[in-house]
Amino acid sequence: MRKVYLGILLSSVMALLMAGLHATGMAYQGIPDLLPTATAQEQEKRDLPPLILDDEAPLLLEDQETAKKSDQEIKALAESQPCFVCHVNYQEEVLASGHAKGGISCVQCHGDSFAHRNDENNTTPPDIMVPAEDIEPLCVTCHMMHDVPAAKVIARWQERCPDKQDPLTIVCTDCHGQHRLTVRTVQWNKKTRQLLPAKPKPTETDS
Numbered sequence: 331m332r333k334v335y336l337g338i339l340l341s342s343v344m345a346l347l348m349a350g351l352h353a354t355g356m357a358y359q360g361i362p363d364l365l366p367t368a369t370a371q372e373q374e375k376r377d378l379p380p381l382i383l384d385d386e387a388p389l390l391l392e393d394q395e396t397a398k399k400s401d402q403e404i405k406a407l408a409e410s411q412p413c414f415v416c417h418v419n420y421q422e423e424v425l426a427s428g429h430a431k432g433g434i435s436c437v438q439c440h441g442d443s444f445a446h447r448n449d450e451n452n453t454t455p456p457d458i459m460v461p462a463e464d465i466e467p468l469c470v471t472c473h474m475m476h477d478v479p480a481a482k483v484i485a486r487w488q489e490r491c492p493d494k495q496d497p498l499t500i501v502c503t504d505c506h507g508q509h510r511l512t513v514r515t516v517q518w519n520k521k522t523r524q525l526l527p528a529k530p531k532p533t534e535t536d537s
């Protein structure tokens with residue numbers, strides 16, 4: 331009697347196991363004879379190299395994570411879309427993309443700038459320009475604290491703006507983002523908003 335029960339138990343365990351393996355499609359290679367005749371699709375799966383789950387699973391998760399954008403990010407990116415038409419390089423830039431994740435678009439920092447974006451001659455400046463002395467006041471309206479280990483801050487200083495020896499001249503964007511243009515075709519005085527005469531050659535210190 332015992333033996334019969336054990337046999338039934340064993341075979342149900344085997345059946346469950348096989349069903350499980352069947353569902354994951356992983357064990358086909360070792361035990362093809364025990365499975366029903368393969369469809370073309372199943373055959374294709376059998377021909378694939380064995381899965382290396384350890385390496386592949388986390389990667390896949392990460393991809394799915396980055397593909398999933400929050401509603402506030404989608405909204406911010408939509409708001410920045412008219413700007414990307416001309417400022418395509420800001421689509422990948424970290425200060426802009428980091429803030430888009432937080433729901434902040436170009437428009438929050440630079441204004442709607444309708445006249446600027448509709449001016450085909452590119453002579454009208456955006457609504458809000460940020461001269462050096464206004465950068466920190468702008469940033470601290472939202473970021474009151476800077477909770478970062480000193481060593482990291484100093485390392486970043488040495489990496490990004492070693493020439494700036496006077497701490498009072500350092501601004502947030504010296505260390506954050508790649509938000510400055512290296513080449514400009516049009517330039518305004520950021521305070522008076524006046525169009526500046528075209529420069530023959532762009533220099534490193536343009537800002």
Ligand code: HEC
Binds near residue numbers: 437460516
């Ligand atoms: C029709 C093209 C066009 C569109 C659309 C456009 N811009 Fe511009 N923008 C320019 C040009 C040209 C410059 C000058 C910089 C250069 O030479 O590349 C400029 C410069 C700027 C500057 C730099 C101003 C400074 O401080 O000197 C900001 C900020 C700016 N744009 C913001 C925006 C924002 C925000 C939007 C979307 C709401 C936008 N732009 C849409 C063409 C455009």
Ligand code: HEC
Binds near residue numbers: 460461465
């Ligand atoms: C969190 C606020 C913020 C957001 C968001 C932001 N900017 Fe800016 N932007 C600034 C500040 C601050 C400066 C001045 C940076 C400097 O001089 O170092 C600036 C400067 C610029 C300049 C002029 C760079 C130069 O070399 O003079 C352009 C062009 C510009 N932004 C375009 C954009 C566009 C396009 C977007 C959206 C994709 C955007 N910005 C989003 C704050 C922002």
Ligand code: HEC
Binds near residue numbers: 424465472473506
């Ligand atoms: C209107 C509010 C606002 C302003 C102005 C603002 N930020 Fe932010 N910032 C945010 C939000 C929201 C986030 C994303 C949420 C978070 O992590 O705090 C963020 C994130 C950041 C991050 C982390 C981004 C990342 O990729 O993890 C940095 C760095 C930063 N901001 C720097 C700046 C600097 C520099 C300025 C000035 C040029 C500035 N912020 C102006 C709201 C603002």
Ligand code: HEC
Binds near residue numbers: 473475484
């Ligand atoms: C000398 C370089 C330097 C300057 C100047 C600087 N930061 Fe940072 N900041 C850093 C470093 C380094 C980090 C850490 C980044 C990381 O962990 O990858 C950081 C992180 C941040 C973060 C995200 C972490 C947090 O919790 O605070 C924000 C927001 C930020 N900075 C805003 C600002 C603002 C606003 C200013 C200007 C008032 C500023 N930073 C000036 C170097 C700097």
